[in-house]
Amino acid sequence: MTASFLPFTRPSIDEETIASVADVLRSGWLTTGPKANEFEAALSVHCGGRPVRVCNSGTVTMEIALRLAGIGVNDEVITTPLSWVATAGVILAVGARPVFVDIDPITRNIDLDKVSAAITPRTRAIIPVDLAGLPVNRDKLHVIAQDHKLRVIEDAAQSFGACWKGKPIGSSFGNDSDFVSFSFHPNKNITTGEGGALVLPADIDPAACERMRLQGVRRFGEDGMDVEVLGGKANLTDIAAAIGLGQLKRLGEFTERRKALARHYFGHFDRNLACQLPPEDFENSNWHMFQILLPSGCDRARLIAAMRERSIGIGVHYPAMHLFTLYRRLGYKEGDFPLAEEAGRRIVTLPLFPAMLDSDVERVCSTLADVLKSLV
Numbered sequence: 180m181t182a183s184f185l186p187f188t189r190p191s192i193d194e195e196t197i198a199s200v201a202d203v204l205r206s207g208w209l210t211t212g213p214k215a216n217e218f219e220a221a222l223s224v225h226c227g228g229r230p231v232r233v234c235n236s237g238t239v240t241m242e243i244a245l246r247l248a249g250i251g252v253n254d255e256v257i258t259t260p261l262s263w264v265a266t267a268g269v270i271l272a273v274g275a276r277p278v279f280v281d282i283d284p285i286t287r288n289i290d291l292d293k294v295s296a297a298i299t300p301r302t303r304a305i306i307p308v309d310l311a312g313l314p315v316n317r318d319k320l321h322v323i324a325q326d327h328k329l330r331v332i333e334d335a336a337q338s339f340g341a342c343w344k345g346k347p348i349g350s351s352f353g354n355d356s357d358f359v360s361f362s363f364h365p366n367k368n369i370t371t372g373e374g375g376a377l378v379l380p381a382d383i384d385p386a387a388c389e390r391m392r393l394q395g396v397r398r399f400g401e402d403g404m405d406v407e408v409l410g411g412k413a414n415l416t417d418i419a420a421a422i423g424l425g426q427l428k429r430l431g432e433f434t435e436r437r438k439a440l441a442r443h444y445f446g447h448f449d450r451n452l453a454c455q456l457p458p459e460d461f462e463n464s465n466w467h468m469f470q471i472l473l474p475s476g477c478d479r480a481r482l483i484a485a486m487r488e489r490s491i492g493i494g495v496h497y498p499a500m501h502l503f504t505l506y507r508r509l510g511y512k513e514g515d516f517p518l519a520e521e522a523g524r525r526i527v528t529l530p531l532f533p534a535m536l537d538s539d540v541e542r543v544c545s546t547l548a549d550v551l552k553s554l555v
């Protein structure tokens with residue numbers, strides 16, 4: 180092994196951010212406080228002034244959104260099987276049933292044309308996922324949501340910094356009743372170490388969200404306190420918020436660099452390899468990931484091992500979720516969502532992160548071509 184190992188992603192944390200974390204550590208106040216408030220205000224500006232509350236994970240923001248929307252036992256929530264397990268996990272966590280709808284094979288996001296057929300009298304909400312940072316069609320989504328009176332909880336964990344019609348994801352696209360969930364896990368486009376944020380609909384009191392993230396506690400007067408709902412423990416520390424503030428400053432730069440690297444991939448990728456490339460979207464996507472489908476029949480495990488031997492990290496995001504044991508127990512089985520299953524078997528994530536060099540992209544492309552030829 181000569182070249183240094185190229186992971187599929189890596190966060191970029193600058194010295195100024197590290198110094199701001201040190202300042203918090205010296206300040207005497209570590210948990211949710213002035214930095215978290217400042218981070219929420221900055222996120223709200225990014226989202227066109229909508230209310231935003233930060234939490235300690237993206238997952239918990241979606242669980243809180245479902246609870247605030249009153250979704251629970253006997254309810255159904257529609258989502259995609261091609262996502263991180265958190266997306267459907269939160270539906271189960273509140274006692275509701277996840278109802279999967281197959282993907283569009285080009286965008287790899289939920290196929291909105293198939294949603295109507297999955298709706299029953301119990302359907303209460305839809306959780307669309309912007310896989311790899313490519314936004315689900317918001318116009319179409321809102322027509323469906325309005326027609327069927329569904330609450331929308333956008334799983335925008337991967338699409339922070341992406342746009343729809345020139346406005347950042349998280350903004351209002353004519354429907355103020357949506358929740359939008361972001362994740363700041365280290366693999367995401369900006370990070371707080373671990374963390375997340377929830378953009379709140381106009382009809383939800385931000386104080387109710389604050390109670391959900393901290394034990395349901397409501398305070399009043401100088402010494403008054405009551406608990407009316409069961410909350411959890413999901414508040415973000417000021418340590419994490421300081422990282423987020425430093426990251427948010429660089430969002431534009433990060434997104435531009437990701438786009439440039441994605442363009443470089445398209446320019447250098449050998450189109451004769453029988454791989455399926457992602458849509459060439461340079462208007463909306465934040466290029467959270469550069470994902471390809473391997474040629475059908477290619478041994479993915481062997482390819483990943485061979486790439487690792489050549490110092491290149493390859494990710495798998497994700498196997499189709501309905502085939503995991505937990506979901507098979509609910510009655511889902513092989514063949515239910517053939518397009519998601521096919522993508523789940525063939526998909527790989529190539530390295531893409533802001534600090535990567537153009538020459539790294541070229542190395543990934545040429546190494547992948549060599550390895551694919553050696554495997555057939």
Ligand SMILES: *Cc1c(COP(=O)(O)O)cnc(C)c1O
Binds near residue numbers: 262263337363
């Ligand atoms: C990362 C991610 C989540 C969960 O975010 P956490 O901050 O890790 O809880 C949810 N959905 C999708 C699609 C993700 O990629």
